[in-house]
Amino acid sequence: MLEKPCRLVIGGHAKQSGHVAISGGGVTEYAHRVALEQEIGPIPDGKMVMHLCNNPACTEPSHLKCGTHAENMLYMKLCGRSGSKRIPVSVRSVVLKRLQEGNLNHKQIAAEVGVSWGCVRKLNATLKRYAIGNRNQTSLFDCV
DSSP: OOSSOOOBOSSSEEOTTSOEEEEETTEEEEHHHHHHHHHHSSOOTTOEEEETTSOTTBOOGGGEEEEOHHHHHHHHHHTTOSSSSOOOHHHHHHHHHHHHHOOSOHHHHHHHHTSOHHHHHHHHHHHHHTOOSSGGGGGGSTTO
């Protein structure tokens, strides 16, 4: 879990996505990107800023990390921020843990957690589709 609370920008322009744009010196940038760059330096090419707190308005550097688009999409799905059928975080965390352990099949996990087999299959497909190295790396995500 995150130790510090979200840090929100006073002022700026809130975009439809929830991100906050700030302007200065004739340049407009996203506040979360500026905050992370002040902490770590330039954001590497091919990387974007991910919100570990799932709050797009947050600028707390400890809630932000660089990642690829695929990593961000996986994180969003695992945290329930995308897709039409959102699975509660408490259910997702148990299902993902069981999938990572690899001791049970999908039907056994579904019976243990009290969800449909399709729910387990959907989460497993998401892990495979947006695989980052090996499946154990998804445990780095705070939402799961």
